[in-house]
Amino acid sequence: MNDINVLFRKRIGLNSKEPITLENLAGILELTASAIPFENLCTLSGDPGELNEDSLVDKILHRNEGGLCYDLNGVLYLFLKENGLDVQLILGAVYVPELNGFSPTGLTHAAIILNDDGKRYLVDTGFGGNLPLRPVPLDGSEIMTPTGEFRVRKEESEFGDYFLEMKLKHKDTDWRIGYAFESRQPVENMGDLTEMKKIITEHPQSAFNKKPLLTRVTANGSMVLTESSFTRWKDGQVTKEEIDSSKFKQLAKEHYNLDVK
Structure with a gap:
């Protein structure tokens, strides 16, 4: 059980x-x-x-x-x-x-x-x-x-x-x-x-079966990781970083504790 x-x-x-x-x-x-x-x-x-x-x-x-x-x-x-x-x-x-x-x-x-x-x-x-x-x-x-x-x-x-x-x-x-x-x-x-x-x-129009999307929400903001960008909102301030596949894997591990192959 x-x-x-x-x-x-x-x-x-x-x-x-x-x-x-x-x-x-x-x-x-x-x-x-x-x-x-x-x-x-x-x-x-x-x-x-x-x-x-x-x-x-x-x-x-x-x-x-x-x-x-x-x-x-x-x-x-x-x-x-x-x-x-x-x-x-x-x-x-x-x-x-x-x-x-x-x-x-x-x-x-x-x-x-x-x-x-x-x-x-x-x-x-x-x-x-x-x-x-x-x-x-x-x-x-x-x-x-x-x-x-x-x-x-x-x-x-x-x-x-x-x-x-x-x-x-x-x-x-x-x-x-x-x-x-x-x-x-x-x-x-x-x-x-x-x-x-x-x-x-x-479903062909599903928003979740085409490209990777990783999101985390905290009390003071949120962060969204895609295959091409990493966006963070913190206390009303937003930063966006363009990334490549290697950086994507690194950020997935660092901020989401996920191992991406």
């Missing part, structure tokens, strides 16, 4: 005795975002494997890799559930500003709904550089976080009953849609995310 509680705490550097509650979830989300990168290297390799508890534990907690939304929120869901929180995996569709609409891949974003004392919250550690780093209430309350302002708006769409909206610090001046999501039909089991993984890996 996988001891997800012990392994996850070790991966993010969390005290083995600290209880997991809504009140300290912000700190856990910050540790998770800093320790486990959002990256698509496995997707680029065409990994066809089924998504389940064993594969997630092996990838994220044994091999110490990162992953995409279904990997990162999948393993966080398992950890929160093992610690007694009332959580559900849900599906969403990411809004793509360049397309002026939602991703052609449809419901291929996985996130988490947390139920606590009669209230519901959106929890997400798999949204690339757009992480709230805080649970976002589903009651419409606007929250200020280290990465910007976030809120959940209740409105029906073809992809669900809510929208996550955001104003990222130092990047957005107006509210914009992050994704739509469906809260009424939670994912029944981890294996149901395998189809999502297949679409992201194979």
Whole structure:
């Protein structure tokens, strides 16, 4: 049996005795975002494997890799559930500003709904550089976080009953849609995310099956590594460095602890 509680705490550097509650979830989300990168290297390799508890534990907690939304929120869901929180995996569709609409891949974003004392919250550690780093209430309350302002708006769409909206610090001046999501039909089991993984890996319009993308978010900024550039945001200041393949491998190891072949 996988001891997800012990392994996850070790991966993010969390005290083995600290209880997991809504009140300290912000700190856990910050540790998770800093320790486990959002990256698509496995997707680029065409990994066809089924998504389940064993594969997630092996990838994220044994091999110490990162992953995409279904990997990162999948393993966080398992950890929160093992610690007694009332959580559900849900599906969403990411809004793509360049397309002026939602991703052609449809419901291929996985996130988490947390139920606590009669209230519901959106929890997400798999949204690339757009992480709230805080649970976002589903009651419409606007929250200020280290990465910007976030809120959940209740409105029906073809992809669900809510929208996550955001104003990222130092990047957005107006509210914009992050994704739509469906809260009424939670994912029944981890294996149901395998189809999502297949679409992201194979769909011709997937944003993650063409070029490497590595992202890490911290409380004071973020960093994005591609095959041709390394961009860092820190305290509102942005620096961008053009790189080659050798530098890419070096930076992947230095800043994301990933070995790129």
